[in-house]
Ligand SMILES: O=C([O-])CC(=O)C(=O)O
């Protein structure tokens with residue numbers, strides 16, 4: 334806060350200052366500033382406060398009826414006046430998060446070229462591969478601490494969106510700022526434009542990306558390598574978040590870079606951390622432990638397997654052996670239950686197969702074991718959906734689960750809303766209100782017989798802003814498994830249901846900044862005990878986190894001498 338009160342010395346004036354989104358204050362420039370920065374006559378007479386500006390902006394926002402129009406409107410404010418944008422979003426976080434983030438951001442990626450207005454972030458296209466250093470040098474942000482990078486190949490559950498994938502890094506970084514207090518000046522979204530295999534994009538005359546099939550194999554690996562080396566040269570201490578890469582690349586990229594730089598994959602590790610945190614809260618509220626649960630997954634991709642491994646690690650920390658923990662986790666994908674001897678499993682899937690001796694009598698006529706057969710035989714107490722395929726938690730699946738388990742925990746996590754495995758109201762109806770439901774996209778509370786059931790949004794947005802804040806506060810050089818586990822436990826401690834026995838499984842979004850600070854604290858402590866933090870031990874960590882937390886308030890400007 335103190336930081337915010339000091340004047341800022343800036344070298345721009347006139348229209349350029351009004352066009353610089355990080356510095357623009359619009360009608361809030363004071364009389365002295367208008368004179369000092371040659372703004373007289375460029376702005377309406379009235380000098381407004383940020384509250385007055387936010388009131389007008391909210392009225393304009395409210396006049397739009399479609400979520401896409403609202404998204405375009407907010408993005409425009411973000412591109413012209415970032416301070417006002419974050420003030421507005423922070424004041425209306427529950428209403429606006431679904432507009433700047435999931436689910437609307439999915440549509441914004443699909444329609445990226447139709448709604449395009451202004452440049453934001455960096456677009457690194459394959460034909461420019463020999464000029465990556467120059468391009469990074471063109472960034473309008475110089476002091477970058479957090480980058481979210483995607484190649485647009487697996488955008489939420491919507492598949493390949495090519496350059497349109499840029500909507501995701503922009504949206505994620507908006508949450509780093511509004512939920513995690515990271516100054517927008519420190520953030521940079523990057524899209525790797527390596528072509529697209531989506532015919533809808535390739536054949537769209539409006540498409541703004543490199544109109545080419547995706548590159549792959551060695552060409553792709555080499556390109557990513559060149560980009561990451563250039564990022565390391567330009568910003569050696571940056572936190573790099575991999576986002577929405579296709580399965581074939583997500584895990585290999587993480588494996589390749591996790592010990593070389595400060596990075597994580599949000600879809601694998603962020604989703605895992607929020608899911609484990611939510612499960613810990615659910616167990617705590619029921620007076621049990623995670624190690625007592627039996628868990629079935631629909632979706633055995635890198636996200637599902639990432640969550641499964643984090644659950645296993647937690648069960649082991651609660652006292653199970655690795656083998657006992659793995660025995661309790663059932664991974665089902667489109668070919669059925671992952672079992673020993675199955676062909677074509679990826680390395681991370683092989684570690685999660687079930688023993689065939691146990692499961693051979695469960696098999697259906699085709700020899701495979703379906704989700705329903707897993708439900709009826711393994712009798713799971715937890716069901717997690719990360720399949721990207723809507724509707725697969727059928728009435729029969731949920732009712733069968735409920736037959737074996739009085740209070741099932743059901744998390745249909747696929748995003749956006751159109752991809753959800755089952756709608757919360759259906760799950761609650763099929764289980765007579767007994768299920769504990771959390772989803773990846775936001776859902777309104779479900780009303781059944783005058784009882785209101787809040788639906789927690791088990792989305793990585795509860796985790797990554799706090800991780801970023803913690804990493805910056807303690808100057809972490811790596812992201813370790815202990816840091817991720819610490820984030821899950823810190824989140825569970827913020828659960829109203831776990832702490833009080835009633836209310837929602839996860840805290841309301843209005844409290845997300847406080848939640849992020851608690852997560853940041855736990856993450857930084859874990860980084861320090863793992864020896865990956867540069868911060869010296871006797872510095873007050875809470876104070877450092879508070880000092881790093883950026884608030885959307887205008888600062889006083891003074892002119893530098895040129
Ligand atoms: O962005 C979200 O809402 C969650 C996420 O990372 C994904 O689905 O890829």
Ligand SMILES: [Mg+2]
Pocket residue numbers: 489576577599600
């Ligand atoms: Mg993602």
